Amino acid sequence: MAKRDYYEVLGVAKNAPEDEIKKAYRKLAMKFHPDRNQGEGAKAAEEKFKEAKEAYEMLSDAQKRAAYDQYGHAGVDPNAGGFRGGPGQEGFGGFAEAFGDIFGDIFGGQGGGRRAGGGGQQVYRGSDLSYAMEITLEEAAKGKETQIRIPSWESCETCKGSGAKPGTSAKTCGSCQGSGTVHMRQGFFSIQQTCPHCHGTGKIIPEPCTTCNGQGKVKKSKTLEVKIPAGINEGMRIRSAGNGEPGVNGGPPGDLYIEIRMKPHDIFERDGDDLHCTMPVGLTTATLGGSIEVPTLGGKAEIELPEGTQHGKTFRLRGKGIKGVRSSYPGDLYCHIAIETPVKLTEYQRKLMKDLDKSFREGGDRHSPNAKSWTDKVKDLFK
Template identity: 45%
Template sequence: MANTDYYAILGLTKGASAAEIKKAYRKLARKYHPDVNPGDTDAEKKFKEISEAYSILSDPKLKEQYDTYGFVGERGAATGPDFNGFDGFGGAGGFDFSEIFDMFGRGGGGFRTSGATQSNAPAKGQDIQYSMKLSFQDAVNGVTSKIRVNRSKPCPTCAGRGQVPLARPTVCPRCNGTGRETAGGGLFHVQRSCSLCGGSGQIQEAQCNACGGTGRKPVTETINVRIPAGVDNGSKIRIAGKGEAGRAGGPPGDLFIITNIDPHPFFRRVGDNIYLTLPVTVSEAALGCKIKVPTVSGSTTVRIPPGTQCGQKIRIRGKGIKSLRTGTPGNMFLEITVQTPETRNTRVRELLHELSEYEDPDIRKHLPTEE
């Protein structure tokens, strides 16, 4: 930012006059305007650069700052004006983009340079994202919950338009009531309707004081949210129409609830499947048994077959989580860990010694060892 040479960007040297600056900018803007170079990102970048340079150099205050210090601090020159920000431009430079495009016999395309035109165009409001913490069980079963969301509603004073009718219309300061203005300079002189009053010569509306011209009023709203069964971490639930207020009668944006689920003390979730580590004793694993285990929806009794090994997985069909999309439940998997017995008890030690006589001496024969 400090080293940006705004004069060079416009092909000028320091000390150029206001007329030279305007002329240079006009020439370059015609060449690089995105409407003339659709899809050309280089041209767009260049256009932003020259627009930024012009917005600084055409403003006597900013120009003086820039000439003195080599940069402009307060106005966010680092980012430059973005394409939606041209509103403020007219104020800074008094330059109207539509001037350029009247010369081509067309309007400024997507560019609305007159504040009045822009605020009257209806537009959908912005979406809001809301992160919601849920317990593991609420995510499994679904839950209805009230949340408080900071959003906005259309300003009741101006019905979201940002402007209110004046009690008495005033003479348009731009055209002095003639309804016409002269566009262009140098070789071009074009008469056309005044861009501020639209040719009526009068200003009928003023910025709404209740909302400062934004057309929106901030509200804190309590919203009932139904979280469907089966949501996972990061699931996105759309609540239509509960985002920010639309502009000038446009529809409101949407509210998106992003779920953030607490881990469970012993269930692990992978997709719609549930994993549970199940400790069994040596005798249970070897002889087989029946065990009552908890599930996400209660409990169930499973048969551990004789000869079950440590690390073996046992599937229980349909005891996982109900799929958010299909409604069918996933599966539950028991991951068996065989617990080695404590040997403080003498009798246990005796039994294990006895057992060892019957154990497989070749248990590790598949692991060759070198002498």
């Protein structure tokens, strides 16, 4: 049986933010939890529970969600190396792991990204950070190297990273005995969750350092060198590994995702690798034909207008678009002709226009490419 769309499983839109996805997941997890569904419907509830868990694990991970949005289920297929999951784990950590994570998420745990550290303390991976960068169309086409300032954490010099006021020290948490976790009972299950008193550190600081407020680290900022690849487009992201928030209890840091935003361009509109522009053309040039210059990202190009060029006519310049990040060849430039009607005519020019119009009328419909077809449509309307 084909898998359902993950967004459909959770009942959220494809552009739903993380908090909405988490809220929808919690609601489904509570509804289909095996402890709440006994008897005849237990099997069906268990399948829905597992389905919701898998959907949440994919959509709550920035990398997996991006792969799923681009390639669908194939992008996160364990057989294609999309994510870890050994034999018997059903491709998303197994049902046993799902039970442990869902309990922690519903009853106060910190969710995914954790593992056991030394002394039984929970080790957490740092959160990912997002940075919006606005670039021009020219920068997107050619690529660029730039610098950005992001927040970072450094060990507190006052307490040397201990979090305790100088001259004092941290003590073992009495609630969890230094393990960082406590157990609570829910029905037939004993649930392990992060200790609410020490927040998983296994330690209590009676007298926190006044500089870092007991965190053992202070917030600073640092400069990162960022390389924007040529051909990048709106909504694409660049991953900077290890530059997210620091982990807890020695856990690895998260990643920084630089999200690209495109500034509006005065002339061009981008459509994938193709560019579009509107070229104003005078009435005389459109009527008699002639050569016009059109702008491109690489300079100028010429287009030969045939005699009688009509408003809205589109000319295609091959290879004058943008070469995308994953493209082998550049796109095309489409020039849309906009014929300009003369304004603020002199009396002499008005007379010339009237004389010209009179000569057109005497010539019948042969000067108008659409007159006959339009007349036929009018006749058909009154039949």
